Amino acid sequence: MVDSGNASAPKPSSSVKLVLLGEAAVGKSSLVLRFVNNAFQENKEPTIGAAFLTQKTALPTRTIKFEIWDTAGQERFASLAPMYYRNAQSALVVYDLTKPTSLIKAKHWVAELQRQASPGIVIALVGNKLDLTKGAGGEAAALPAEEEGVEGEGEGEGDGDARKITTQEGRSYAEEEGLLFFETSAKSGVNVQEVFTAIANAIPETQMKTSRQGAGGGAGGGTQAALGSDRVNLTGGKGEAKEGCAC
Amino acid sequence: MLIYNRSNLLPALVSSKVYQQLEFLAVGSWWIYDKTTFKKIPSSREDVVNDQSIDLRAKRNVMRFLQLAASPESHLAAIEEHGSEPFPAYLQSQFKISEQLQVTLLALTMSPNLPSNTLTSNALTNIHRHLTSVGLFGPGFGAVIPKWGGLAEVAQVACRAGAVGGGVYVLGRGIENTETTSDKEHEHDDEDAEPMIQIRLTDGEKIKSKAVGGSSYDLPVEQQDIAEEVERVSRSISIISSPLDELFPPIAEGAPLPAAAVMVFPSGSLDGGETKEATMHAPVHLMVHTAESGECPAGQCIIYGHTATTTPSRPSLLSFAVSKLLESLTVQPQAQVIWSMQYQQCHPPSTTSKSPDNVFLCQDIFPSLVLEDDVLRDVRSIWESITEKDAKPPFMTFEDREGMDSGEKDDDGDEDIS
Ligand SMILES: Nc1nc2c(ncn2[C@@H]2O[C@H](COP(=O)(O)OP(=O)(O)OP(=O)(O)O)[C@@H](O)[C@H]2O)c(=O)[nH]1
Ligand SMILES: [Mg+2]
Numbered sequence: 001m002v003d004s005g006n007a008s009a010p011k012p013s014s015s016v017k018l019v020l021l022g023e024a025a026v027g028k029s030s031l032v033l034r035f036v037n038n039a040f041q042e043n044k045e046p047t048i049g050a051a052f053l054t055q056k057t058a059l060p061t062r063t064i065k066f067e068i069w070d071t072a073g074q075e076r077f078a079s080l081a082p083m084y085y086r087n088a089q090s091a092l093v094v095y096d097l098t099k100p101t102s103l104i105k106a107k108h109w110v111a112e113l114q115r116q117a118s119p120g121i122v123i124a125l126v127g128n129k130l131d132l133t134k135g136a137g138g139e140a141a142a143l144p145a146e147e148e149g150v151e152g153e154g155e156g157e158g159d160g161d162a163r164k165i166t167t168q169e170g171r172s173y174a175e176e177e178g179l180l181f182f183e184t185s186a187k188s189g190v191n192v193q194e195v196f197t198a199i200a201n202a203i204p205e206t207q208m209k210t211s212r213q214g215a216g217g218g219a220g221g222g223t224q225a226a227l228g229s230d231r232v233n234l235t236g237g238k239g240e241a242k243e244g245c246a247c
Numbered sequence: 248m249l250i251y252n253r254s255n256l257l258p259a260l261v262s263s264k265v266y267q268q269l270e271f272l273a274v275g276s277w278w279i280y281d282k283t284t285f286k287k288i289p290s291s292r293e294d295v296v297n298d299q300s301i302d303l304r305a306k307r308n309v310m311r312f313l314q315l316a317a318s319p320e321s322h323l324a325a326i327e328e329h330g331s332e333p334f335p336a337y338l339q340s341q342f343k344i345s346e347q348l349q350v351t352l353l354a355l356t357m358s359p360n361l362p363s364n365t366l367t368s369n370a371l372t373n374i375h376r377h378l379t380s381v382g383l384f385g386p387g388f389g390a391v392i393p394k395w396g397g398l399a400e401v402a403q404v405a406c407r408a409g410a411v412g413g414g415v416y417v418l419g420r421g422i423e424n425t426e427t428t429s430d431k432e433h434e435h436d437d438e439d440a441e442p443m444i445q446i447r448l449t450d451g452e453k454i455k456s457k458a459v460g461g462s463s464y465d466l467p468v469e470q471q472d473i474a475e476e477v478e479r480v481s482r483s484i485s486i487i488s489s490p491l492d493e494l495f496p497p498i499a500e501g502a503p504l505p506a507a508a509v510m511v512f513p514s515g516s517l518d519g520g521e522t523k524e525a526t527m528h529a530p531v532h533l534m535v536h537t538a539e540s541g542e543c544p545a546g547q548c549i550i551y552g553h554t555a556t557t558t559p560s561r562p563s564l565l566s567f568a569v570s571k572l573l574e575s576l577t578v579q580p581q582a583q584v585i586w587s588m589q590y591q592q593c594h595p596p597s598t599t600s601k602s603p604d605n606v607f608l609c610q611d612i613f614p615s616l617v618l619e620d621d622v623l624r625d626v627r628s629i630w631e632s633i634t635e636k637d638a639k640p641p642f643m644t645f646e647d648r649e650g651m652d653s654g655e656k657d658d659d660g661d662e663d664i665s
Contacts, residue, residue: 049410052268067268069407080416083403087395087541230504230539232271232384232391234261 013056013063016203018196019085021113022094023105024073027128030186031094032070035196040187047072050084057193057200064200085113090122090199095170097127097183098162103170110177122202124180124195127170131185134161248398248618249274249390249507249534251376252383255620257391259643260401268404270394272539273385275498275505279354280512282519284575287496288351290387305345312342312352317378322371330368334358337367353530354511357617359480359555361514361529373617387499392507395541398618408645423447424467425459427603444605458633460607463595477596480614483552483565483589487535487573489582491548494535508535512568529555531568532616547585553616556591565589607632 020028029047033039036055051070056063069084071077085091093109095102106125113123167183174181180198184191250256250271260266278285289295295309315321329337338344338352349362356373358365380389393400410416426445443455459466494508512531515522531554536542543549550572552565566587573582592614602608607629612622627642634640 048413049415050407052407052411077410077416079419080406080410083407083410086403230272230506231394232273232388232503234257234266234271234384 011058011061011063013065014205015065015067016090016200017067017069017088018090018092018199019069019071019081019088020092020094021071021081021085021106021109022073022092022126023096023099023102024075026073026094026096026099026102027186028073028092028094029070031092031126031128031184031192031195032068034186034189034192036068038189040189046074049077049080055196057196059197059200062205066196066200081109081112082116085117085121087118088121089118089203090124091117092124092126092195092199093179094126094128095165097129097165097170098132100164103127103165103173107173110179114177120204122180122199123177124182124199125170125174125177126181126195127165127167127183128186129162130183130190131187132160133163248616249392249509250398250618251390252380252388253376254618255623256401256618259623262641263408263643263645265401265404265408268407269400271391272394272506273388273498273503274390274392274507274509275388275495277354277509277511278494279351280510280516280571280575283571285510285572288354290381290498301348305348308342308344309348309352312338312344313378316371316374319375319379322375326368326371330366330371332367333363334365334367334370335362337370350513353513357509357532357615359529359532359553359615361524361527361557363524385502387502388505392536392540394506394539397542417448420452421449422459422461422466423449423451425603425606427605442604444603458605458607460609460629460633462609463611466602466606466608478594478613479556479560480592480594481552481554481556481560481562481565481589482592482614483550483569483587485550485552485566485569485587486543486585487548487550487582488585489548489578490537490546491535491576491578491582493576493578495537504539506537506539509533510535510572512571517564517568517571527557528561528564529557531564533568533572534616535572552589562589605633 020032022028024046029044029051030040032051032053033041033044036053047070049072053068053070054065055068056065058064069088071081071084091109091113093106093113095106110123110125113121170183171181173179180195180202182191182195182198184195186192257266260269276290277288279288289298292310292313295301295306295313298306301309315325325341329341332340334353334356335346335349338349339346344352352374353362353365353370355377356365356370358369358373377389381387383389384391406414406416424447426447427442428445441457443457444459446454446456446459448454494510495505498505510533512533514524514530515527517528517531531552534551534553536549536551538545538547540549550569552568554564554568566584566589569584569587573584576582594613595611609629610621610625613619630642
């Protein structure tokens with residue numbers, strides 16, 4: 001295994017566990033697919049159990065590797081969720097802007113996370129399917145919801161506006177609970193990258209599991225140096241116990 | 248529970264790819280209690296050679312024993328010949344190893360039993376495992392613990408992998424009974440039809456399956472009258488106000504930081520060296536985990552106590568051991584127990600009860616300190632019975648899933664999924 005601790009020092013890279021939660025069919029898997037493969041599937045099949053994906057994101061000073069658990073929203077899988085949000089450093093709670101019940105469900109997830117997940121977990125509330133709302137399709141909808149644009153405000157019943165949850169409603173709830181907030185479209189790609197970048201930025205560096213290249217100042221070299229100082233690498237060993245190491 | 252590096256679980260975690268979701272930390276030093284203090288057990292032959300407290304002749308004898316125990320052939324030959332002897336007697340007769348050094352070697356066996364009940368077969372097997380585990384995954388350490396709460400984490404990750412693979416989980420419902428239906432009951436009686444097992448869940452739902460597996464807690468097995476034969480261990484968990492850094496000296500150059508220490512109180516040592524076996528307490532083991540284990544807050548540590556319950560039972564033995572450990576340390580002010588609990592675990596004797604075809608019963612795991620290979624061996628034999636008729640996929644070998652890591656075309660090939 002080649003160790004990258006050489007002259008052209010790479011940016012430090014850390015991994016972040018992220019879990020997606022939300023009602024069935026709100027577009028969790030679609031958001032991940034957009035983020036990881038920059039693709040969209042019109043008729044995505046429901047997730048069974050859960051799916052696991054990883055994706056790297058480059059920040060100015062470091063690289064973040066997301067380890068993403070995309071859970072199944074169908075009710076019959078709900079009891080599995082704690083398995084996935086355990087030890088997660090971040091969560092993306094997704095609702096569908098065109099479906100009021102999905103926001104109620106999202107609030108339940110937020111409450112459960114606040115009660116049971118790791119303290120300090122970074123939660124982003126995401127209203128998805130922005131492309132189905134008024135003014136979507138064009139660049140107009142690309143306004144990050146974080147900015148003070150009042151895009152899509154109001155209950156305008158204009159052509160093709162399926163929006164049922166106003167930006168204001170989502171945002172004020174997010175503010176109350178201290179969540180990041182975005183409105184996205186997995187279909188058009190609007191705001192998807194932004195959600196993940198915001199999460200990466202919101203996680204304090206100390207919470208990250210850094211692979212400290214070259215840590216420990218020249219100790220040992222080889223595979224150990226590429227690891228965190230305390231993790232054991234199950235695949236990097238010699239595969240043979242060294243003779244001479246007695247009890 | 249600690250996992251020796253030689254354990255059959257670790258390669259299975261690698262071949263099944265689930266290791267990518269797990270983190271393992273190194274177990275550092277083994278310490279042995281003597282009178283009022285702890286002595287670090289030498290961790291290499293070099294250390295044995297340099298140990299001033301052992302005289303030269305004794306050293307030679309110990310080295311001779313260690314050589315035998317580390318050798319794949321010789322230790323088996325010795326088991327063949329002396330396996331059923333008590334281990335201390337074997338050390339005395341074959342190596343002239345003094346009682347004091349016997350105690351140290353006994354500590355390496357991790358045996359929960361009194362010395363005379365620790366057979367040479369088990370002791371040699373365990374010491375061989377200990378010796379040959381050192382250095383497998385890095386210099387100087389021979390065992391690991393899973394981060395975030397022990398082996399439960401392995402089960403979690405396996406469940407997640409199963410869910411990702413399309414497994415369906417039904418929580419909060421047990422199996423009420425199972426019944427194998429014979430083909431003849433079916434109208435369309437075709438020759439190849441496999442017998443199906445009808446399973447009634449506790450909520451009345453009925454499902455069918457080709458095979459059923461589980462432990463005696465999961466499956467409706469006939470309960471034998473076992474009350475008397477049950478083995479018991481006492482266990483405790485204590486959270487300590489100090490990280491107890493002095494228990495975690497660096498393992499070796501280039502080794503990961505130690506996250507666990509094994510403290511052994513030999514039989515009788517908590518009674519100032521009681522020597523009558525009839526009244527002696529069994530060995531007491533305290534596993535100390537650092538906060539790095541994810542099991543307690545930073546600045547503290549957590550101690551897992553373990554001892555086989557002897558008669559008469561000594562309910563306070565474990566908390567006494569913890570207090571002796573804290574007294575033996577130099578940390579000032581003396582570390583305090585912030586919180587603790589105690590419980591007993593029962594282990595029914597292994598059943599030989601016959602289960603119906605395609606209903607597979609896993610043996611109950613003895614509540615010991617070390618993950619034993621027979622756990623996975625048992626699972627493997629069930630796996631092989633169930634997959635027999637299929638293409639016999641190799642045990643616990645899975646490919647990375649489609650879509651996994653698909654966003655990593657720029658991957659630099661490092662394996663450091665942490
Ligand atoms: N118009 C539009 N449709 C979307 C968007 N995101 C997802 N969809 C569609 O919504 C349906 C459900 O999407 P999924 O990504 O499978 O939803 P999910 O939340 O993963 O569902 P579960 O896995 O069952 O929990 C699919 O048909 C998607 O094509 C979006 O941003 N806009
Ligand atoms: Mg999905």
